[in-house]
Amino acid sequence: MEQITIKEIAKLCGVGVSTVSRAMNNHPDINEETKQKVLEIIKKYNYVPNNSARNLKRSDSNTIAVLIKGITNPFFSDMIQVFEREAKKKKYSFVIQHVEEFEDEIDVAIQLEKEKRLKGIIFLGGLSSHTEEKLKQISVPVVISTVDVPNLKGKFACVAVDDEEESRKLVNYLCSLGHKRIALLAASKEDASIGMKRLKGYRRALEENGIPYDEGLVAWSQDRIPTYSMENGYGLTKELMESGQEFTCIYAVSDSIAVGACKALFDAGKRVPEDCSVAGFDGLDLAAYYQPSITTIHQPRREMAEAAIRLMFDLIKEKPVEKRQIFQAELVVGRSTRRLP
Amino acid sequence: MEQITIKEIAKLCGVGVSTVSRAMNNHPDINEETKQKVLEIIKKYNYVPNNSARNLKRSDSNTIAVLIKGITNPFFSDMIQVFEREAKKKKYSFVIQHVEEFEDEIDVAIQLEKEKRLKGIIFLGGLSSHTEEKLKQISVPVVISTVDVPNLKGKFACVAVDDEEESRKLVNYLCSLGHKRIALLAASKEDASIGMKRLKGYRRALEENGIPYDEGLVAWSQDRIPTYSMENGYGLTKELMESGQEFTCIYAVSDSIAVGACKALFDAGKRVPEDCSVAGFDGLDLAAYYQPSITTIHQPRREMAEAAIRLMFDLIKEKPVEKRQIFQAELVVGRSTRRLP
DNA sequence: TTGTACGCGTTATCAT
DNA sequence: ATGATAACGCGTACAA
Numbered sequence: 010m011e012q013i014t015i016k017e018i019a020k021l022c023g024v025g026v027s028t029v030s031r032a033m034n035n036h037p038d039i040n041e042e043t044k045q046k047v048l049e050i051i052k053k054y055n056y057v058p059n060n061s062a063r064n065l066k067r068s069d070s071n072t073i074a075v076l077i078k079g080i081t082n083p084f085f086s087d088m089i090q091v092f093e094r095e096a097k098k099k100k101y102s103f104v105i106q107h108v109e110e111f112e113d114e115i116d117v118a119i120q121l122e123k124e125k126r127l128k129g130i131i132f133l134g135g136l137s138s139h140t141e142e143k144l145k146q147i148s149v150p151v152v153i154s155t156v157d158v159p160n161l162k163g164k165f166a167c168v169a170v171d172d173e174e175e176s177r178k179l180v181n182y183l184c185s186l187g188h189k190r191i192a193l194l195a196a197s198k199e200d201a202s203i204g205m206k207r208l209k210g211y212r213r214a215l216e217e218n219g220i221p222y223d224e225g226l227v228a229w230s231q232d233r234i235p236t237y238s239m240e241n242g243y244g245l246t247k248e249l250m251e252s253g254q255e256f257t258c259i260y261a262v263s264d265s266i267a268v269g270a271c272k273a274l275f276d277a278g279k280r281v282p283e284d285c286s287v288a289g290f291d292g293l294d295l296a297a298y299y300q301p302s303i304t305t306i307h308q309p310r311r312e313m314a315e316a317a318i319r320l321m322f323d324l325i326k327e328k329p330v331e332k333r334q335i336f337q338a339e340l341v342v343g344r345s346t347r348r349l350p
Numbered sequence: 351m352e353q354i355t356i357k358e359i360a361k362l363c364g365v366g367v368s369t370v371s372r373a374m375n376n377h378p379d380i381n382e383e384t385k386q387k388v389l390e391i392i393k394k395y396n397y398v399p400n401n402s403a404r405n406l407k408r409s410d411s412n413t414i415a416v417l418i419k420g421i422t423n424p425f426f427s428d429m430i431q432v433f434e435r436e437a438k439k440k441k442y443s444f445v446i447q448h449v450e451e452f453e454d455e456i457d458v459a460i461q462l463e464k465e466k467r468l469k470g471i472i473f474l475g476g477l478s479s480h481t482e483e484k485l486k487q488i489s490v491p492v493v494i495s496t497v498d499v500p501n502l503k504g505k506f507a508c509v510a511v512d513d514e515e516e517s518r519k520l521v522n523y524l525c526s527l528g529h530k531r532i533a534l535l536a537a538s539k540e541d542a543s544i545g546m547k548r549l550k551g552y553r554r555a556l557e558e559n560g561i562p563y564d565e566g567l568v569a570w571s572q573d574r575i576p577t578y579s580m581e582n583g584y585g586l587t588k589e590l591m592e593s594g595q596e597f598t599c600i601y602a603v604s605d606s607i608a609v610g611a612c613k614a615l616f617d618a619g620k621r622v623p624e625d626c627s628v629a630g631f632d633g634l635d636l637a638a639y640y641q642p643s644i645t646t647i648h649q650p651r652r653e654m655a656e657a658a659i660r661l662m663f664d665l666i667k668e669k670p671v672e673k674r675q676i677f678q679a680e681l682v683v684g685r686s687t688r689r690l691p
Numbered sequence: 692t693t694g695t696a697c698g699c700g701t702t703a704t705c706a707t
Numbered sequence: 708a709t710g711a712t713a714a715c716g717c718g719t720a721c722a723a
Contacts, residue, residue, distance in 0.1 A: 012464070014716055025694035030718055040692060055487050057457075060465035062716035064402040065699050080446070081430065086422035093450060105421070107446040109434060116398075123353070123700095124401035146396050239639045272639045298580045298613045300641045355700055366710035371702060381708055403700035406715045464716095 013056050021054070022047050033058065070126040071101050073321060076118055078108045078135030082237055083265075084291055084310065085133050088154070091314035092131065099322060101128070108135060115143045122149055129321045132156075137202035150324035154317045156202055157335060164324050166332040168317045172203045175306045175338045176210025176262075177217075179288060182304075182340055183258055184218040187349030188286065191215070192226045192254065194245045194261040194270060196236050204236070207262045207290060225254050242269020250277055257285060257349060264289035264296040267303050271345065286346035292339070302343035309336055354397050363391050374399065411467040412442050414662060417459055419449045419476030423578055424606075425632055425651065426474050429495070432655035433472065440663060442469070449476060456484045463490055470662045473497075478543035491665035495658045497543055498676060505665050507673040509658045513544045516647045516679045517551025517603075518558075520629060523645075523681055524599050525559040528690030529627065532556070533567045533595065535586045535602040535611060537577050545577070548603045548631060566595050583610020591618060598626060598690060605630035605637040608644050612686065627687035633680070643684035650677055 019026045024043060031039040032047035050056075064070070075092055077085055089105065096103035106121055108114045114135045121127060129150040136156050144151065150164040157169035183191055193211050196204025212222050228245040230236045242261055246269065249256070259274075261267035267289030271281050281287050281301055289296055292307025316334050323330045360367040365384065372380040373388035391397075405411065416433055418426055430446065437444040447462055449455045455476045462468060470491040477497050485492065491505040498510035524532055534552050537545025553563050569586040571577045583602055587610065590597070600615075602608035608630030612622050622628050622642055630637055633648025657675050664671045 012716090015718095016716080019694095026717080027695080027719070028693060031693090034718080038692065043692085055460075057460050057464060059406070059716050060461060061402040061405040062699090063718080065400070065406055065701090065716080066718045068699090080421060081424070081427035083422070083424065089422065105448040119396075119398050120401060123398060239635050243639075268639050271641065275641060294580050295636075298584075298609050300612065300616060353700090356702095357700080360710095367700090368702080368704095368711080369709060372709090375702080379708060384708080400700050403715090404702075406700080406717090407702045408715085409702095 013054055015056075015058065018047070018051060018054065018056050022050050064125055067126055070128065072104060072125055072127050073101055073129040073131065074104045074106055074118075074121055074125065074127050075131045075133055076106045076108050076114050076121075076135075077133045078110070078114055079235075079237070080105075080107045081235075082134065083293055083295065084155075084237075084263075084308075087310050088133065088314035088317075091311055092318055095315065095318040115147070118151075119146050122147060129325055131317055131321060135202075137200070150321060152317045152321050152324070154313065157206075157333070159333065161332045166320045166324060166330060166334070168313050168320065168334045168336070170306075170308050170313075170336050170338045172206035173210040173213070175308075176207040176290065177214045178210075178340055179290065179304075179306050180211050180214035180260060181217065182342075183260060183286065183288060183346065184214060184220065186258075186286070186346060188258040189220055190223075190226065190254075190256040191220075191258045191260055192228065192249055192256040194228050194242055194249075194259060194266050195230065196262055197230045197232055199232075200230075200236075204230075204262055211260060225252065226256060237263045237265050239265050239269035239272070242266035243273045244269070246270040246273035247277075258346070259285060259287045261287070261289050264291045264293040264303055264305055267305070267345070268295060268299055271299070271301075271303075281345050282347040288346055292341060296341070296343065299343075299345075301345045304343040304346040305341050307339045307341045309338065312336065354395055356397075356399065359388070359392055359395065359397050362395070363388050405466055408467055411469065413445060413466050413468055414442055414470040414472065415445045415447055415459075415462055415466065415468050416472045416474055417447045417449050417455050417462075417476075418474045419451070419455055420576075420578070421446075421448045422576075423475065424634055424636065425496075425578075425604075425649075428651050429474065429655035429658075432652055433659055436656065436659040456488070459492075460487050463488060470666055472658055472662060476543075478541070491662060493658045493662050493665070495654065498547075498674070500674065502673045507661045507665060507671060507675070509654050509661065509675045509677070511647075511649050511654075511677050511679045513547035514551040514554070517548040517631065518555045519551075519681055520631065520645075520647050521552050521555035521601060522558065523683075524601060524627065524629060524687065525555060525561065527599075527627070527687060529599040530561055531564075531567065531595075531597040532561075532599045532601055533569065533590055533597040535569050535583055535590075535600060535607050536571065537603055538571045538573055540573075541571075541577075545603055552601060566593065567597060578604045578606050580606050580610035580613070583607035584614045585610070587611040587614035588618075599687070600626060600628045602628070602630050605632045605634040605644055605646055608646070608686070609636060609640055612640070612642075612644075622686050623688040629687055633682060637682070637684065640684075640686075642686045645684040645687040646682050648680045648682045650679065653677065 015026050019029045032044045108117050118130050132153045153167040158167045228249050234241045259270050289303045289305040292305050296303035296305045356367050356370050360370045373385045459471050473494045494508040499508045569590050575582045600611050630644045630646040633646050637644035637646045
């Protein structure tokens with residue numbers, strides 16, 4: 010298949026390449042007639058301009074990118090929709106870039122920025138550590154979403170909830186129901202991001218309630234299974250039950266994990282919450298739709314997404330902004346937890 | 351921020367640009383010493399080559415792309431993972447391209463092919479109609495996944511289940527349980543793709559069982575809500591109940607919708623399956639994890655993904671292939687359906 | 692209003 | 708082994 014280029018279109022139209030270019034890009038200085046003729050030929054020959062060449066030549070681009078670590082995470086679904094809608098509203102084009110588990114999201118960002126002449130970058134998920142230093146290699150505005158990064162300077166900002174505090178709030182609630190042996194389905198031991206913060210909140214709540222922290226009640230995720238999956242919750246809960254530990258409540262660091270936990274309990278002939286309470290985190294739709302509905306911390310994802318994109322536009326326009334927006338999450342009490350008799 | 355280019359790196363190293371290029375791309379004709387020196391400087395100055403320029407110059411690229419319509423659909427999650435793994439195994443690089451609801455996936459494909467010098471394209475979802483003619487504008491191998499397209503020629507192939515037949519199988523099973531008034535939660539009326547096929551299967555099964563098709567039992571999805579969502583299932587079921595129609599069973603064209611239906615039933619004080627049976631389609635993890643587990647048609651997504659990527663590589667190598675691979679799906683009976691007394 | 696020619700940052704070809 | 712230099716396909720001054 011021959012690659013048809015702008016030159017050949019020009020030749021076919023009997024005009025210069027610049028005229029073709031003008032026709033495509035809605036430039037003002039062009040005769041309406043010739044424009045129509047050119048567009049006709051373009052359509053007829055199914056000519057599509059090469060984006061790489063465009064990106065190379067252009068210096069700006071009105072494109073913002075969202076880099077997502079864990080694109081399969083339903084938590085991000087709503088947020089993506091908000092980004093798409095708002096970007097379109099502002100006539101920005103919008104690209105989603107999936108970052109694989111093993112990839113360094115900042116490297117990907119740096120590369121993409123050059124490739125597409127981005128106007129800004131939004132991170133969704135990931136960004137566990139190693140930030141600061143490397144982030145500076147990005148020269149466009151950056152909004153980090155879902156993870157709280159203190160001391161951001163310059164054209165960086167973040168939108169998040171206080172994972173540790175919200176986690177503490179939830180576990181505190183569980184304690185208030187009389188639970189003393191609360192198992193934790195944690196992220197992997199290496200996790201230095203939100204998984205760890207939620208763990209910290211768990212420990213603080215226990216401490217405040219005079220309950221000793223018991224390693225035996227913590228089930229750590231393995232790396233071979235996606236952490237935030239129902240499957241993982243199922244496996245961890247099974248392990249926990251087989252370990253012979255006694256517990257009256259399970260707190261999973263995400264709703265998907267919590268659902269897996271419920272299933273494992275059901276399969277073992279237990280009832281939720283009569284035999285064991287279960288709580289999650291995130292406030293996915295799933296938590297509300299599950300039977301029984303899952304007690305969880307609901308993050309205001311749509312609002313957070315709206316804030317993130319607004320922050321992005323403000324940073325682009327160099328307006329002054331609040332660089333660290335921490336949202337209040339909401340404790341949603343479902344039917345999966347109950348007061349200990 | 352100054353854009354640092356290969357020229358400046360060359361200058362800094364005291365060598366020519368071609369030497370820098372050779373160092374980066376692991377070319378054989380280069381002195382190991384100079385190579386190391388160049389790489390050092392590159393690292394020191396955080397130089398990252400511009401991908402657009404690369405793509406522009408390169409003629410091939412060993413990249414395959416997956417175009418996904420509905421990236422938030424959990425059905426695709428597993429499949430994506432398979433693609434990533436297999437592509438890496440074969441030393442191919444792999445890009446995921448999200449296609450927005452209103453976008454024409456073929457247009458996106460054509461553009462991306464030129465931009466990235468793709469070796470092949472896999473479609474996931476979408477591709478409802480208008481194919482054939484336009485598809486020909488793509489000049490690399492194409493594998494269409496999840497939707498059955500007959501009469502594919504040349505470098506095109508597809509992997510799918512027989513949606514109509516599987517749907518018929520499921521509804522037939524529901525009939526065998528004694529259900530005569532089976533409500534259908536359908537895709538939108540305009541849907542010409544799998545939604546319609548599943549509808550057809552529903553109608554055929556009814557016919558075979560001597561049950562008249564009743565428009566009143568069909569709830570059509572509206573376009574303002576994502577069709578394959580729990581929220582949609584909830585809304586449709588509520589409508590259905592409010593319409594005063596009698597039914598003993600609900601068949602949703604996807605598991606997410608089915609879960610939403612269950613929730614609506616629960617909220618109305620009904621039990622599943624005692625007061626109403628519920629069945630879905632797809633065989634998502636969710637169906638197995640839900641309480642009660644959802645009776646569904648399980649599509650072998652991993653196998654389908656493996657077949658798709660294998661097909662892709664074979665097409666690239668111009669090996670002869672079976673261009674239309676229809677997989678057998680499995681009726682999984684859950685606890686959400688029961689025999690009518 | 693239109694066409695010519697240059698440059699965007701790379702890679703690859705060809706001398707050296 | 709290395710360095711000029713010509714493409715790659717497009718946008719855009721600048722000249723006409």
